[in-house]
Amino acid sequence: MAGAAKSGHQLQLLDFWVSPFGQRCRIALDEKGLPYEYLEQDLANKSELLLRSNPVHKKIPVLLHAGRPVCESLIILHYLDEAFPSSAPLLPAGDAYARAQARFWADYVDKKVYECGTRLWKLKGEPQAQAVAEMLDILRTLDGALGDGREFFGGAAFGLADVALAPFTSWFHAYERFGGFSVEEECPRLAAWAKRCAQRPSVAKNVTPPEKVYDFICGLKKRFGIE
Template sequence: MAGEKNDGLVLLDFWVSPFGMRCRIALAEKGLPYKHVEEDLFGGKSDLLLRSNPVHKKIPVLLHDGKPVNESLVILQYLDEAFPETPSLLPADPHARAHARFWADYIDKKLFECGTRIWKLKGEPLMQARAEMLEILKTLEAELGEKEFFGGEHGFGFVDAAFAPATAWFQTFESYGEFSVAEVAPRLAAWAARCGERESVARSLYSPDKVYDFIGGLRKKLGVE
């Protein structure tokens, strides 16, 4: 792309996006320097974003030497492949890699989708979303089991990086859904605390209070409240 020549990495992002957060975590885990470009998703998306992701027109987008890579889970896999000398997020074993991809996809299609419904809805639809979220959290806790991280022997890995941003949103889900992650899935809450102790996660996420305040303002704009 003309005008975007760069010998490094550029991340087009929006601060509160859990999908952008996971890319920040992955880049930090790998120790890869990059330029962060904050997009104004409400005031007008940049021409760079619209050219880089003409299909979905959304963040995150990773530019590598000016070439765009779209969709956060695709970006995480791309970073493993493009920078094989850095710590791998995915395990080496093909079955373990497929297993990790399955759970990361589950997190996107189930947890984040349900979480959005929790803060957007009211009444019976909200209660239905709440019930679904409780089951999703229990399912994820069962997958975690007694492991320190979802990566198991591999350590903090692909699923952890994909899921960790949700911990910044837990307060929002809990508040509007009227439940406690610590009560529903205590091992998952302990995992969230361990993630928060990692430098890659701590420096990539915004505080739950700030996320909650942002969503409160967004609910008012959308007429939910």
């Protein structure tokens, strides 16, 4: 699908600065202690490398491992765990049920949060009200999945589901502003979890500050002519 980029790094990540999907991959790479080269992409003028590496979807993130592309963020997370099993596994070893639960919640986040959040800031009137109600239901479901006394979705260990959701914590501020709700008031366990995640170096380093995410969305609204 793609030839190797000219670099001394075995791992390269084609990404876009504010993408929560790319940030998942950056968090996972740092959690696993894997050095990589970050290759920022212009999504308005997609590079030949990106188009060669992901000819099906033509989007980021793409992980290049010795020049071979791996596409889609959750697939990249699974690939990193399989390709580098000795470094800080994202999935618990020796417990198939716990691994299945982690995959379930990572998949839930993947299917629900971003798409609903996009409708929340793009729409007006009743359609937006429906998006707000759906977002609150999603967040409350995640709050319930954390349960009482659990530090992370898998228990004491920061793992796959946490990596999948952590980048979206910086989007919560925008969702709150456009949706007129408070995550801390509606989902206190989820808000506390977000604060714990923010203390991890891998998250603090790679997740865009909430105000910058909000400004980015405001720029999108202006570009699309959304008042």
